[in-house]
Amino acid sequence: MAKHHSSKVVVVEALDPGEYVIEAYYKEDLRKKREVISLHTEEIKRMAIESGISIEYKVATGPPEEVITKFAEEEDVDLIVLGTRGHKGFKKLILGSVSSAVAERTKKPVLVVK
Numbered sequence: 800m801a802k803h804h805s806s807k808v809v810v811v812e813a814l815d816p817g818e819y820v821i822e823a824y825y826k827e828d829l830r831k832k833r834e835v836i837s838l839h840t841e842e843i844k845r846m847a848i849e850s851g852i853s854i855e856y857k858v859a860t861g862p863p864e865e866v867i868t869k870f871a872e873e874e875d876v877d878l879i880v881l882g883t884r885g886h887k888g889f890k891k892l893i894l895g896s897v898s899s900a901v902a903e904r905t906k907k908p909v910l911v912v913k
Contacts, residue, residue: 807853809874810843812836813866814858864900871907879909 801808814832840856847854859866871879881898902909 801852802850806877807855808847809855809857809870809876810839811867811870812839812856812858813863814860815862863897864904867897867901868904871901871905876907879905879907881909881911883911883913 800806814829836858843854843856857870859870867879867881870876879901881901883896883898898909898911902911
């Protein structure tokens with residue numbers, strides 16, 4: 800889609816510090832998440848080169864639905880594209896759905912990919 804419309808893609812990854820009660824767990828998990836972010840960044844750079852599209856990668860701290868919604872509004876994006884893990888039943892009730900929360904919060908169009 801981005802190539803067809805000559806669009807720039809901005810990937811936003813949110814680190815949610817609020818999901819941890821004990822600081823030691825948060826610090827260890829944050830270290831692991833930074834490693835994953837580094838791998839994501841390299842993969843995104845590779846994909847951008849291969850596909851010939853402009854991709855930018857941003858990391859922000861906060862609940863994902865808030866980070867994504869705020870970014871979309873501030874940057875006046877044309878479309879928010881989100882993935883879903885497809886949780887159902889009890890897992891969905893407990894874990895919630897970032898894609899649902901973003902869709903409810905934003906005035907921007909949202910495309911959810913499963």
